[in-house]
Amino acid sequence: MKAATLRRWSVLVLASASLVSGVLAQEPSSEATTSSTAVTVSVNVLANRHSISQSIYGVNFPPDATYIANSGASFVRWGGNASSRYNWKNFNTSSAADWYFQNRGMGDTALYQDSKTFVQTIANAGAAPVMTIPMLGWVSKDATSYSFSVKTFGAQCGINPYNSDDGNGVKSDCATNLTGVNPTWTSVKFLDSPKTGDPAGSIYLSEWATALSPLFGNFGHFYEMDNEMDIWGGTHRDIHPNPAGYNEMRDVFLQHARALKTFDTKAIRMGPVSCCWWFYFNGANNNDKGNHAGIDFMPWWLNEIYWADLNGTTGRSLDVFDFHAYPDTPDFSGYTAAQMRALELRITRDFWDPTYVSESSTINQPWVTSLQPNRTIPFRMPRIRAIVNSIYPGTQVSVTEWSVAFQNQNINYNGENEFATALADADVFGTFGRERIYAASRWTAADPATPAFQALKIYRNYDGAHHAFGTTSVSATNNGNSSLFSSYGAIGLNNTQVTLMLINKDPSNAATTTLNIAGFTPTSRKVYQLTTAHPTSITLVSSGAWSSSITVPAYSLTLILANGTMTAPSAEWDLNPDATMVPANGTAILSPNITSGTGSVTMTAVTSDAGITVTNTTPTITPTTKGRLTVKAGATSGIYKFTVTGKDNTNITQTKSGWILVGNPSATLAKTGDLQTAPHGTQITLTATLGPGSSGGTAGGATVRFTASAGTLTARNVTTDSTGKATVKLTLPATAGTVTVTAEGPFGLGHPVATFTETAN
Incomplete structure (x- = not known):
């Protein structure tokens, strides 16, 4: 997989100045552009206002603290395949499948050898450090061992060029993986905390977390719960030869995430850190999906974590739902450099565009998922947020690995050094906000010698004085071609500045741009640009009175700082949530709330795409009371937009838009054992039978959650048998009365619910 093969232990590839200048010389020059297209950018500072998390401007493995200070990087992750087997005591790890399953030191510098040094250095530099916690159960015992000795296993398909005894673990037929590695050849046990009988040399999470906790400083204590466990059976097949199953990925997370919280009470735990589109919905083991009612992996896993947390006594085990996002590409065969650049710039639509049909056969085909609507359209960020909001409310969403820097050796195309990558990166930063x-x-982390480094800097430190893009996102639409022009807007400086990022991805045409700003009166502006004429520095190109027109050069980033005035609303409010998923013919409830300010808001109008109906059930929102919007889905699955208008108590009107993903019709739960009457203190049997119907799932292997208003259940979560039956026994309470038992089916199949009413006499 791309996400796996990209991760070599040398985390930074430093291009020479001659290589960079040679690649850039092939790019179109903005100074030579004579043709132009007309684009109108419409900004409304009172539409779709919401905070931009400052943690979206992150990188993996920057070289040093100076990089953070210069780029303004805000979130720095220690991750990747090597982190899964890192030993925090001896600073060693395994390169796993990335390099002949060989143990080695974690990094070339002290910053990436000692995890304590990393956390403290990053925090002192002003960014939030993110540490990856291994969950495989083994970490490297030294810097020299390897798993597939030729002396032990015989001839192999590939041999380490630096060690003739170190093979790649594939038989000489280059088709059959070797098995039979004893993990102790290369590793020692990694356990949560010491106990009697532990193997000699064991390494402990409790000691590590205790050592790390005071080093995070004023930043969150971010922990990734391992890395891409859905592909452990490939990346780490020497010690984990079988594909990671659904249950394993649930159970190891719950065990270690809960333990971690006891060792560092401030821990922010991130999971499942899934690698790629196919695995989002299938995990690593296709047969295992069938063993779990045919439910897509991500919704299944999140559902299981949510219910385990509800059933437990320690609260949340998951704080941030994390995944990796490498947009799936078509086959590069026959592509020219110009075609590669164009693809790199339009494929960012994978992350947000409800009309972008994937160009990759990995996504654009019918069998990745049978449960998701519009399955050939990635719509990746809103789709995953809708899944998360519908299952585990209050869970944040992160993307701790992403890249659109494509490689094509056939035409010597290295995306890291292409100016197109800088434009695409800026597009992604804007999208995430x-x-x-x-x-x-x-x-x-992009090499500082490349334009891509400037794409981060133009958001975070465009003037060298650490002034940055605004912190409140606002609507900034345009009428240009989405593959050729992007626009992003935000409010900053206490509502006295609008920041606009304009990205012209057209290699040949400048964009003659008209700027229409509603709700804000601009009086002056500064304009900063990154162009092919000056590809490694951000230039202040103008400063003066406000003008509503600007020519945006071909192949350029343009940051406009518009200073002026506006009347701020008395309260900020949110749809709560703005994206969710609902089964066909099903219902969802949104609970709009005040997020800041002391004013109140009255929702005055709702519009929506055909296919859903949104009713303004409770229109008034105050700091202490929520509103209510009732969403009724029609019979047709799809992606539907809706918009709500609200006026605050000072007569300022805002609009908020959101997305409803309508899936297949819900499965059903049939009851056996309802309306029983029995003596108090006795036991009765209840059965909920899952009927998959048109949900796209199957009857067997689903989890049904039972809760009771009184009495005692023999189980809370019950797995359905092959006929869909989930059976529990209820011991009636010791006193007479009515007992209500609720059975819930999985969210991935529409979350069907059945209610039993029993009587103790």
Whole structure:
């Protein structure tokens, strides 16, 4: 997989100045552009206002603290395949499948050898450090061992060029993986905390977390719960030869995430850290999906974590739902460099565009998922946020690995050094802010010698004085071609500045741009640009009175700082949530709330796409009371937009838009054992039978959650048998009265609910 093969242990590839200048010389020059297209950018500072998380401007493995200070990187992750087997005591790890399953030191510098040094250095530099916690159960015992000795296993398909005894673990037929590695050849046990009988040399999470906790400083104590466990059976197949199953990925997370919280009470735990589109919905083991009622992996896993947390006594085990996002590409065969650049710039639509049909056969085909609507359209960020909001409310969403820097060796195309990558990166940063992503980190940190480094800097430190893009996202639409022009807007400086990012991805045409700003009166502006004429520095190109027109050069980033005035609303409010998923013919409830300010808001109008109906059930929102919107889905699955208008107590009107993903019709739960009457203190049997209907799932292997208003159940979560039956026994309370038992089916199949009413006499 792309996400796996990109991760070599040398985390930074430093291009020479001659290589960079040679690649850039092939790019179109904005100074030579004579043709132009007309684009209108419409900004409304009172539409779709919401905070931009400052943690979206992150990177993996920057070289040093100076990089953070210069780029303004806000979120720095220690992750990747090597982190899964890192030993915090001896600073060693395994390169796993990335390099002949060989143990080695974690990094070339002290910053990436000692995890304590990393956390403290990053925090002192002004960014939030993110540490990855291994969950495989083994960490490297030294810097020299390897798993597939030729002396032990015989001839192999590939041999380490630096060690003739170190094979790649594939038989000489280059088709059959070797098995039979004893993990103790390379590793020692990694356990949560010491106990009697532990193997000699064991390493402990409790000691590590205790050592790390005071080093995070004023930043959140961010922990990734391992890395891409859905592909452990490939990346780490020497010690984990079988594909990671659904239950394993649930159970190891719950065990270690809960333990971690006891060792560091401030821990912010991130999971499942899934690698790629196919695995979002299938996990690593296709057969295992069938064993779990045919439910897509991500919804299944999140559902299981949510119910385990509800059933437990320690609260949340998951704080941030994390995944990796490498847009799936078509086959590069026959592509020219110009075509590669164009693809790199339009494929960012994968992250947000409800009309972008994937160009990859990985996504654009019918069998990845049978449960999701519009399955050939990634709509990746809103789709995953809708899934999360519908299952585990209050869970943030992060993307701790992403990249659109494509490689094509056939035409010597290295995306890291292409100016197109800078434009695409800027597009992604803007998307993450608009689409409410909580945290994100690019794989890897862009080389400061390349334009891509400037794409981060123009958001975070465009003038060298650490002034940055605004912190409140606002609507900034345009009438240009989405593959050729992007626009993002935000409010900053206490509502006295609008920041606009304009990205012209057209290699040939400048954009003659008209700027229409509603709700804000601009009086002056500054304009900063990154162009092919000056590809490694951000230039202040103008400063003066406000003008509503600007020519945006071909292949350029333009940051406009518009200073002026506006009347701020008395309260900020949110749809709560703005994206969710509902089964066909089903209902969802939104609970609009005040997020800041002391005013009240009255929702005055609702519009929506055909296919859903949104009713303004409770229109008034105050700091202490929520509103209510009732969403009724029609019979047709799809992606539907809705917009709500609200006026605050000072007569300022805002609009908020959101998305409803309508899936298949819900499964059903049939009851056996309802309306029983029995002596108090006795036991009765209840059965809920899952009927998959048109949900796209199957009857067997689903989890049904039972709760009772009184009495005692023999189980809370019950797995359905092959006929869909989930059976529990209820011991009636010791006193007479009515007992209500609720059975809930999985969210991935529409969350059917059945209620039993029993009587103790």
